[in-house]
Amino acid sequence: MGQDPRPGYHQPVMADRVAEILGPVEGTVVDATFGGGGHSRVLKAKLGDKVQIIGIDKDPAAAEQAARLGVRFVRGDFGRLAEICAAEGITSLAGVLFDFGVSSHQLDTPKRWGSAT
Numbered sequence: 080m081g082q083d084p085r086p087g088y089h090q091p092v093m094a095d096r097v098a099e100i101l102g103p104v105e106g107t108v109v110d111a112t113f114g115g116g117g118h119s120r121v122l123k124a125k126l127g128d129k130v131q132i133i134g135i136d137k138d139p140a141a142a143e144q145a146a147r148l149g150v151r152f153v154r155g156d157f158g159r160l161a162e163i164c165a166a167e168g169i170t171s172l173a174g175v176l177f178d179f180g181v182s183s184h185q186l187d188t189p190k191r192w193g194s195a196t
């Protein structure tokens with residue numbers, strides 16, 4: 080399993096419930112609001128090789144977190160999900176997770192993430 084998110088990053092409060100809901104799926108799951116990767120970390124730990132996770136986020140800092148977790152990552156807007164999947168060669172999805180909002184570290188550094196791609 081990858082490392083925990085850096086201190087100060089979002090701590091998802093419903094990650095176990097999300098993993099439970101996605102538990103029956105097998106295949107590619109998009110974490111469309113990857114952020115600090117808290118949900119992806121739990122999904123990887125609970126579902127293992129059953130799922131291949133693709134992280135998407137418009138915050139460039141999320142790429143670093145994805146690398147720490149060993150999750151494939153695309154910086155972009157989830158509004159372009161279909162385009163992103165096509166560009167990544169993904170032809171079917173088992174699930175898509177959206178965790179809308181912002182993380183507190185982003186509010187601390189709005190210039191870094193504030194503009195959409």
Ligand SMILES: C[S@@+](CC[C@H](N)C(=O)[O-])C[C@H]1O[C@@H](n2cnc3c(N)ncnc32)[C@H](O)[C@@H]1O
Pocket residue numbers: 088089090091111112113114115116117118119135136137138141155156157158178179180181182192
């Ligand atoms: C509440 S945080 C997600 C936290 C994440 N689930 C975790 O466990 O660390 C929401 C994330 O959505 C991202 N986001 C907001 N609007 C977006 C958009 N249109 N496209 C892609 N990412 C977006 C933000 O940059 C932020 O990282």
